[in-house]
Amino acid sequence: MTKEKNWTRWDKDKRETFQEVFIEWYEREKRNLPWRVNQDPYRIWISEIMLQQTRVETVIDYFYRFMEWFPTIKDLANAPEERLLKAWEGLGYYSRVRNIQAAAKQILADYDGKMPNSIEEIHKLKGIGPYTAGAIGSIAFGLPEPAIDGNVMRVVSRLFCIEDDIAKASSRKVFDTAMRVIIDENHPGEFNQALMDLGSGVCKPTSPKCEVCPIQQYCLAYSKGVQTEFPVKSKKAKPKKVYYLAAAIENDQSEFYLKQREETGLLANMWTFPLVEVSELEYAAYKKNWAKDEEMDLFDLVAEDPDFSLFPEYPVIWQKRHFGEVTHIFSHLKWHILLFYGRSNKTFVSESRSQWAKRQDFSTLVFPKPQMKLVDQLEKNRTLRNH
Incomplete structure (x- = not known):
């Protein structure tokens, strides 16, 4: 017999109340970031790639310079590689910026220079995985798509005491299923960004600030006093x-x-x-x-x-x-x-x-x-x- 998942125990009223509380918190406490000034999918795309394994404080100056040097997808697609790499210098993982340019060329050739607005088409772009596609789809186009990264998995694992190892690729499906139950379909972009901000500033890997957490009353790990035991993560091999x-x-x-x-x-x-x-x-x-x-x-x-x-x-x-x-x-x-x-x-x-x-x-x-x-x-x- 399959064990019932904790998120399936939430009824419609609980989900809606949770979403309302969470979105209200986000609107009060959201970080003022340059890629949040509008819902331009290009800006969202570039910021999300930059933010992978890099601190927000570090990314901000890089983002401003990148937007100044390559203000449009066309500018990015036609940029000399040396200037592109110079704009990325210090961020590391240079295959990412090469993939960005390859995707920009795809957009120019196949979508008339505009970011596609369906999750299936966004997924086809070079270097865009499930997380980035979910972020672009939800924030820019209002699609009810999860954007699952390490911060989100930590929050959701504590919310529902999910014991699946987040280091395993197979676990992503578990978190995707849970997210599709709780995501606010009317405000998916705000919901995903609320999870990002909560994981970054409140629901931290060590010493989570449970006393100021807006969703404390919904958190199963908090109610059991085991929040620091989540997420479950096997040790990564040393480089x-x-x-x-x-x-x-x-x-x-x-x-x-x-x-x-x-x-x-x-x-x-x-x-x-x-x-x-x-x-x-x-x-x-x-x-x-x-x-x-x-x-x-x-x-x-x-x-x-x-x-x-x-x-x-x-x-x-x-x-x-x-x-x-x-x-x-x-x-x-x-x-x-x-x-x-x-x-x-x-x-x-x-x-x-x-x-x-x-x-x-x-x-x-x-x-x-x-x-x-x-x-x-x-x-x-x-x-x-x-x-």
């Missing part, structure tokens, strides 16, 4: 560690040598200092044997060293110490990068997909987050030298 040495090479024109990554794969077409992957043991040895010495003049004391053989292709004299370590976590990888500084008296012949650039020109190039961290690390050493 694989990868180790690199990075070479910040400066010539006598105060230019730095940069390499462009391959056209496909992680950080495609983006610019970095030359990188070489090493084993964990090699990395540890270079970190120890070329360790910092605060008594050393950071830029003037350089020397050739036969042991430094990892960048033999570059005619460079290396600083006899590393400039520190930076780390960066991708969804499946954790990069450890040890930064070395070297100087060359000439601009040696560039390899393919490489160039020399002055420090003030870095802002015109598309850097991934690890490279931005390396530049910051280089600047810290410069500051210490000046001090």
Whole structure:
């Protein structure tokens, strides 16, 4: 016999009262966000992609710049990839912005430049999954579609004591079923945004603010005192560690040598200092044997060293110490990068997909987050030298 789900026990009156209380709270407490000034599906689409695994406070400036650079779907579809990546620089997950442009081209070709207004057609667009489709459909077009992300699953799992593991793809169907029972079909956009705001500011992963929760009286987990036991989530596998040495090479024109990554794969077409992957043991040895010495003049004391053989292709004299370590976590990888500084008296012949650039020109190039961290690390050493 199939166990009765808790959301099926709500009658029509309870659902309607719940919706009324929740929407009233949202109208009083909703966050003032730039993509909420209207129901433009383009703005909603871009904001929702940006907000994936990124804090609202971080996204706001990116959103303003993106809308300024690409005010219409047509502008986005026709933008050069380099400018598109520059607009996204620092947000990470660059496949997302490439997918956005591919979808913009679809919209231009198949829908006369306008976002389609049916959930089925929205789903057909490149890079738009169930959550983003639900957000666009409900907020922009008033479609009674759930928009289920981590915040929403946390709220709904506590509301009904749902024990399904949210880390499993199969659990989404459970939450979709529950949401279709409770969503306000007259105000689906406001209802979904209320869940987003509640999960972000009140129904937090740890230390939920149950005392100020507008739907406390409906929350089954709260009534049982088990709210911190939800949602159920199995542990995610730790990202694989990868180790690199990075070479910040400066010539006598105060230019730095940069390499462009391959056209496909992680950080495609983006610019970095030359990188070489090493084993964990090699990395540890270079970190120890070329360790910092605060008594050393950071830029003037350089020397050739036969042991430094990892960048033999570059005619460079290396600083006899590393400039520190930076780390960066991708969804499946954790990069450890040890930064070395070297100087060359000439601009040696560039390899393919490489160039020399002055420090003030870095802002015109598309850097991934690890490279931005390396530049910051280089600047810290410069500051210490000046001090």
